[in-house]
Amino acid sequence: MSTSVPLIVRLLASSVSVAGRAGKIVRDVMSKGELGIVEKAKDDYQTEADRSAQRCIIASLSSQYPKINIIGEEDNPDNEGDVCSDWLTIDADKEVLCLECPSELQGIKEEDIVVWVDPLDGTSEYTQGFLEHVTVLIGISVNEKPVAGVIHQPYYKNVGSENKTGRTIWGLQEIGVGGFTPAPPPNSLIITTTRSHSNPVVEKALQVMNASQILRVGGAGFKVLQLLEGKASVYVFASPGCKKWDTCAPEAILSAAGGKLTDILGHNYKYGASEPRPNKTGVLAAVNADLHNYALNRIPQELKEKLANK
Numbered sequence: 174m175s176t177s178v179p180l181i182v183r184l185l186a187s188s189v190s191v192a193g194r195a196g197k198i199v200r201d202v203m204s205k206g207e208l209g210i211v212e213k214a215k216d217d218y219q220t221e222a223d224r225s226a227q228r229c230i231i232a233s234l235s236s237q238y239p240k241i242n243i244i245g246e247e248d249n250p251d252n253e254g255d256v257c258s259d260w261l262t263i264d265a266d267k268e269v270l271c272l273e274c275p276s277e278l279q280g281i282k283e284e285d286i287v288v289w290v291d292p293l294d295g296t297s298e299y300t301q302g303f304l305e306h307v308t309v310l311i312g313i314s315v316n317e318k319p320v321a322g323v324i325h326q327p328y329y330k331n332v333g334s335e336n337k338t339g340r341t342i343w344g345l346q347e348i349g350v351g352g353f354t355p356a357p358p359p360n361s362l363i364i365t366t367t368r369s370h371s372n373p374v375v376e377k378a379l380q381v382m383n384a385s386q387i388l389r390v391g392g393a394g395f396k397v398l399q400l401l402e403g404k405a406s407v408y409v410f411a412s413p414g415c416k417k418w419d420t421c422a423p424e425a426i427l428s429a430a431g432g433k434l435t436d437i438l439g440h441n442y443k444y445g446a447s448e449p450r451p452n453k454t455g456v457l458a459a460v461n462a463d464l465h466n467y468a469l470n471r472i473p474q475e476l477k478e479k480l481a482n483k
């Protein structure tokens with residue numbers, strides 16, 4: 174791959190390709206039927222697909238970009254078993270390679286980059302058969318800010334080309350987004366939120382929204398896809414359950430599309446390598462600032478303080 178292409182564009186193109194390869198591993202594990210489910214903690218599962226997809230992504234990216242700091246959700250899966258040679262993916266998406274590089278990212282070096290990998294987002298839904306909710310997330314942050322990202326959806330059904338399963342959405346700050354058709358938010362207020370990790374505080378933050386509908390689906394990536402495609406207006410999750418690997422890629426893509434992802438107090442998360450992994454003060458996201466503002470102002474101060482002081 175020509176190194177005349179700026180690093181951040183090459184890395185995004187490599188991430189698009191390897192996310193697709195990881196998505197195939199996710200499908201292959203499911204079709205083999207041996208999920209190898211491990212309960213890491215209460216309501217926190219991991220399957221062979223999570224472990225294998227992460228090994229594929231980290232091995233592929235670190236072989237090409239050895240000085241980038243790559244942080245994955247699954248603890249050291251590379252200590253368990255090797256990486257199959259046909260998982261190693263070093264090609265790069267041709268369309269993305271042609272993207273312009275944002276001016277402020279021209280001189281970025283590998284050492285400035287932290288990549289957050291969620292090899293399988295929506296593991297609960299994956300084990301329960303809600304396969305459309307499953308995504309592979311690769312978030313690229315520079316100096317603690319999410320600047321580019323990939324959401325791959327292994328089970329997306331491409332209408333018209335039945336045999337091609339899956340799609341890959343990407344975003345690059347200042348340049349834009351690709352891999353899907355953006356749509357405006359719905360006419361009435363529709364909230365998207367967790368399907369498998371609710372609690373009374375999460376429910377309270379939903380009630381105050383006065384929404385016409387609440388969609389309960391799996392995965393941070395899939396919820397942000399609902400915002401981008403006009404299926405929901407706001408993603409509200411007043412819980413510390415999500416981590417940096419859940420939100421880095423979705424935030425980068427949403428911001429590149431003109432949207433906003435913050436915590437429920439309206440503050441931005443930082444994505445430096447030393448940041449605490451949990452997004453302690455929840456997630457609040459919308460495809461434009463007006464909807465984000467509406468939701469932010471609907472959340473009562475005492476609920477914000479409850480999360481902030483947990």
Ligand SMILES: Nc1ncnc2c1ncn2[C@@H]1O[C@H](COP(=O)(O)O)[C@@H](OP(=O)(O)O)[C@H]1O
Pocket residue numbers: 215216217218246291293294295296297366367368369370390391392393412413414415416419
């Ligand atoms: N209370 C909790 N405990 C563990 N993980 C949680 C959690 N709340 C949210 N998450 C994680 O955050 C992501 C989005 O959650 P949800 O699907 O409930 O909206 C999922 O990522 P993973 O599937 O990658 O683990 C989920 O596991």
Ligand SMILES: [Mg+2]
Pocket residue numbers: 217218246296
């Ligand atoms: Mg998980």
Ligand SMILES: [Mg+2]
Pocket residue numbers: 291293294295392393418419
């Ligand atoms: Mg996740």
Ligand SMILES: [Mg+2]
Pocket residue numbers: 223246291292293294295296
């Ligand atoms: Mg995960």
